[in-house]
Amino acid sequence: MLINNKLRTLIAATLLTGAISASARADDDEDHRPFAKNKVWQSECGECHVAYPPGMLPAASWRVLMSGLNKHFGSDASLDKATAREISDFLEKNAGRRRHESTPLLRITETRWFIHEHDEIAERTWKNPRIKSPANCAACHPGAESGNFNEHNIRIPK
Amino acid sequence: MLNKIYVSVLFSSLIATALPAMAQAPEEILADITHEARTGNPAFKGFSASQGEIFFKEKHGGEWACVSCHTDKPATPGKHAKTGKLIQPLAPAANPERFTNPAKVAKWFKRNCNDVLGRVCSAQEKGDVMSYLLTVKN
Numbered sequence: 001m002l003i004n005n006k007l008r009t010l011i012a013a014t015l016l017t018g019a020i021s022a023s024a025r026a027d028d029d030e031d032h033r034p035f036a037k038n039k040v041w042q043s044e045c046g047e048c049h050v051a052y053p054p055g056m057l058p059a060a061s062w063r064v065l066m067s068g069l070n071k072h073f074g075s076d077a078s079l080d081k082a083t084a085r086e087i088s089d090f091l092e093k094n095a096g097r098r099r100h101e102s103t104p105l106l107r108i109t110e111t112r113w114f115i116h117e118h119d120e121i122a123e124r125t126w127k128n129p130r131i132k133s134p135a136n137c138a139a140c141h142p143g144a145e146s147g148n149f150n151e152h153n154i155r156i157p158k
Numbered sequence: 159m160l161n162k163i164y165v166s167v168l169f170s171s172l173i174a175t176a177l178p179a180m181a182q183a184p185e186e187i188l189a190d191i192t193h194e195a196r197t198g199n200p201a202f203k204g205f206s207a208s209q210g211e212i213f214f215k216e217k218h219g220g221e222w223a224c225v226s227c228h229t230d231k232p233a234t235p236g237k238h239a240k241t242g243k244l245i246q247p248l249a250p251a252a253n254p255e256r257f258t259n260p261a262k263v264a265k266w267f268k269r270n271c272n273d274v275l276g277r278v279c280s281a282q283e284k285g286d287v288m289s290y291l292l293t294v295k296n
Binding site for chain 2: 047048049050070073074075076077078079080132133135136
């Protein structure tokens with residue numbers, strides 16, 4: 001009887017764990033813009049910089065970028081094939097739909113969208129050592145690591 | 159739905175069984191590099207922590223040294239030289255996760271040697287650096 005109860009608890013716990021991860025997956029599918037997430041993308045890209053959300057570049061840009069990881073903006077960021085494949089699929093599936101440029105841009109900061117969104121930022125603000133570079137999203141967007149770029153949460157360091 | 163749950167449960171259990179097998183102690187990873195060094199060089203005489211320290215702190219013809227990101231106190235956090243992103247301490251004494259995942263070790267030696275030296279590192283160089291990092295205290 002005791003064994004039966006223990007077994008029942010174990011089965012319930014196992015089913016619950018399964019249900020939680022199944023529902024988390026369902027959420028990922030339904031809520032893919034602008035908070036599409038992927039664990040491998042988050043951990044690999046996020047090792048050196050904010051894991052830039054896939055919607056910030058079109059699929060053509062991600063394709064070029066992911067095919068040149070051994071020379072990634074001056075650094076070797078190469079990945080094994082399986083990992084690169086998973087990240088590429090995720091980026092392209094959730095890529096942005098803006099396609100203004102004839103040749104794919106690789107820097108988010110050069111896209112018309114980025115320039116427009118940041119056109120009120122003064123030159124000296126960008127030069128603030130606490131910001132350092134327009135690529136350092138998290139300097140002013142505290143939620144950047146978790147994909148939150150909401151305008152109301154911006155904190156520009158003084 | 160039940161199928162989904164079943165697959166998910168099965169998958170979670172598989173991951174749970176696979177994970178402990180993949181983690182290694184830094185000494186095991188160093189043993190693999192020792193094997194690589196011996197195979198490549200019959201005159202191999204072991205690793206040198208002091209050579210590793212010199213190698214770690216010097217520039218090798220390029221813009222960066224290991225210390226550009228990991229600092230010359232590898233038991234303290236570093237900072238990515240380009241992006242400014244925080245890098246957890248590299249010395250196992252300060253960060254027990256370091257040098258426990260062979261795939262991660264291989265990935266970062268490949269990347270960083272390319273960035274610092276413009277080539278892959280020899281087994282001797284990797285072993286020297288690891289030996290140095292294992293001697294670093296908190």
